[in-house]
Amino acid sequence: MTWSVDSWKARLCAQQIRYDDAAGVEAAVAKLRRLPPLVTSWEIERLKKLVAEAQMGKRFLLQGGDCAETLADCQPDIITNKLKILLQMSLVLVHAGKMPVVRVGRLAGQYAKPRSKLTEERDGVVLPSYFGDLVNRPDFTPEARHADPRAMVDAYGHAALTLNFMRSLSAAGFADLHHPEYWDLAFLSRADLPVELREEYTQASQRLAEALHFMEALGETTIDDATRVEFYTSHEGLNLHYESAQTRAVPRRKGYYLLTTHLPWIGERTRAVDGAHVELFRGIENVVGIKIGPKVDPADALSLIERLNPNNEVGKIVVITRMGSAHVARALPPLVDAVRRAERHVLWVCDPMHGNTISTASSIKTRSFDDILFEIEQTFGVHHDCGTFLGGVHFELTGEDVTECIGGGLTEEDLDRNYASVCDPRLNYRQALEMAFRVGQWMKRNRPRPTSPP
Ligand code: PEP
């Protein structure tokens, strides 16, 4: 079957967004096709090289950001705080894991959401679900929930604004963020933190502070890889009108690049091997993420990996497993084993968020900090037992002081205080930082043996 930027249109599209304005879609797509790309093929190839190194056990990947980024959150302090927490987490991981970290934000384009139900009912009124700001708006009115093709262009603009600010902050080196006194380590004195953990975290943070001071004294630029502030973007490639509009050939390179983001991923609900999403993604040169949940058939996952990466290129595929703490011990080993036996090159990343969403008695969507920790710990263990290694972690988090996940300092009663997510619950700043300390401890114990390039 020959591939083209539009060949996905002949395939069944899960989570199909229903536009009733075909001319509007055409106009939006035509406009997006003319606009300059958000990222370049050079950056994409550089990320592929970093992911290839991570597949060899020489780097660790940290991916994180909102479940659903919103246009309203395109504000300097919110963006800065998101980059700050990702940067701080990465420094904790660099220090504990003794290896460089590839930082990938779920940002500058994480505007489209798959939904378990295509419609939502409230008091007998049925409207389309909210599919993210790239498609419609969250308010429960027919106007807001109407899929508006112009939102694609608007979202594209906001992604560009976000990325522009990110690039400027990165270029300036985030100098002050390296200062340990700028870190909020208040969680270390939390009463419910077990004494041994407090000890370990305190020591780790003191050593990290010393290391940062030391690096600064040397002049940061001399310790290039450990402190270099390089960020990549990622988002779920859900809306194929939007993604294909920015998929193009570039001068002096072979193939096609999807240029709305460095690392697009295919979600658990859209990864059918013959489906539209896999069709578009099989034709692009980007590193591609695949989310895989506990119901996976390992043979299907292998077909999917082969379809997306027929030449078994190194650095190309990131498998993001999101099994849930209750299923990971059962569901992950057969998958890992099948991929390992087939000698497929993938980077194994754990998303401990999406398999651990629960509802409270008052129907608030939340996640337990302990379940999240448990899934990561189990995932490290499964890889160890299978002779593979965990190469990265994927979180829904924010740099703000939200109250969306329980544990790590918050109880169910806190959820009402500042629940701001328009979709899934995220770790707040302190929860995310504590998570990094914990992952760092496990990285120390589960250090992969680096392999050579195949
Ligand atoms: C997500 O990452 O927000 C998401 C919807 O994930 P999944 O496809 O794994 O359910």
Ligand code: CO
């Ligand atoms: Co989510």
